Amino acid sequence: MVTSTVQAPAKYEKPASIEEMLIGKSPIMGTLRDMVRRVANSSASVMICGPSGSGKEVVARAIHNASPRSTKPYVALNCGAIPAELIESELFGHERGAFTGAQARRTGHFENADKGTLFLDEIGDMRFDMQVKLLRVLEDGLISRIGGNSNIPVDVRIISATHQKIDKAILDGRFREDLFFRLGVVVLQVPDLASRVEDIPQLIAHFQKNRTGQLCQFDASAIQRLSMHDWPGNVRELRNVIERANILFNGETIDAFGVDQLLGRSLPKLAAVPVLPIATDVPDFVPQATEARPVSFGAPIDLKAQIERMELERIQMALIHAEGVISEAARLLTLKRTTLIEKMRKYRLEKIAA
């Protein structure tokens, strides 16, 4: 996620290629790379849609890098993160004395991005009155600094992105349809990670590539477990998991239990796991399950593995609730401290203890 960046064109370095930037061997990523290649050669505006963390900014940069504008500036502005009253000045700039605090003339991102690309992130969050002003600029190709009276021509390629369902925003009257037609001459959809889990090994290799020090490895069971996760935070979440893995398991090979441990550190995710009620004086920290998990006997079940998984989930929850204090977690689980330590060793949970 960007707030506001102005990237001067790299003078000597060759910009990263589409293949180097948009990692993934899934057919859907192949199609996306192909689309990026095609749109890069034109100056058409592109709207990139997709869930948070899926790689919309990466796509925007890949388009710029592969375009004839790659030697000109790439300027990014997060329309959601900038207060509404500042957006106009960020985009169009202001003259000295235009408002209180405007002590010097400042050029806006449209001027900064002249001949290059302007990336407007979270465009769906832009205020309606600002949408009108943006539309006018896109139609005329002229901007006017706040407090100024001249119209300045700008030649900017606009790429925008949104995690919102833009069709719904238009139907709800939150986003102008005419602006959408201007911004979305081409609309690209970035898929969520859960729908392309075959990309996970390549993404892991990509994130590990530029690191130094002891890097952890993921065995086949770990990859399988990672592929079963639903990745609400998409590629950004995967990157964070890999980062956490390198810290907690430096140099080790991580298996499925290790992955559970890494993913289980996020409490909301754990709380969302449906659990069987257990017959003890269960303290509040255990999500109160109303129904047992349905079990189908269409095929044989691995009872031992299921019990172990449930045990692991309970221990992880207790440890998180007890902030890693083993004696407190043992009390919550009505286990002896030594028994809990034994179980933690079995599930390789030692590192999340305080």
Ligand SMILES: Nc1ncnc2c1ncn2[C@@H]1O[C@H](COP(=O)(O)OP(=O)(O)OP(=O)(O)O)[C@@H](O)[C@H]1O
């Ligand atoms: N296909 C990909 N190949 C390599 N890295 C990727 C890919 N997709 C995403 N990433 C990485 O994932 C992280 C999040 O990507 P990015 O910021 O582009 O997502 P986004 O969809 O723009 O998120 P947001 O909606 O929050 O702004 C970044 O570190 C980015 O480098």
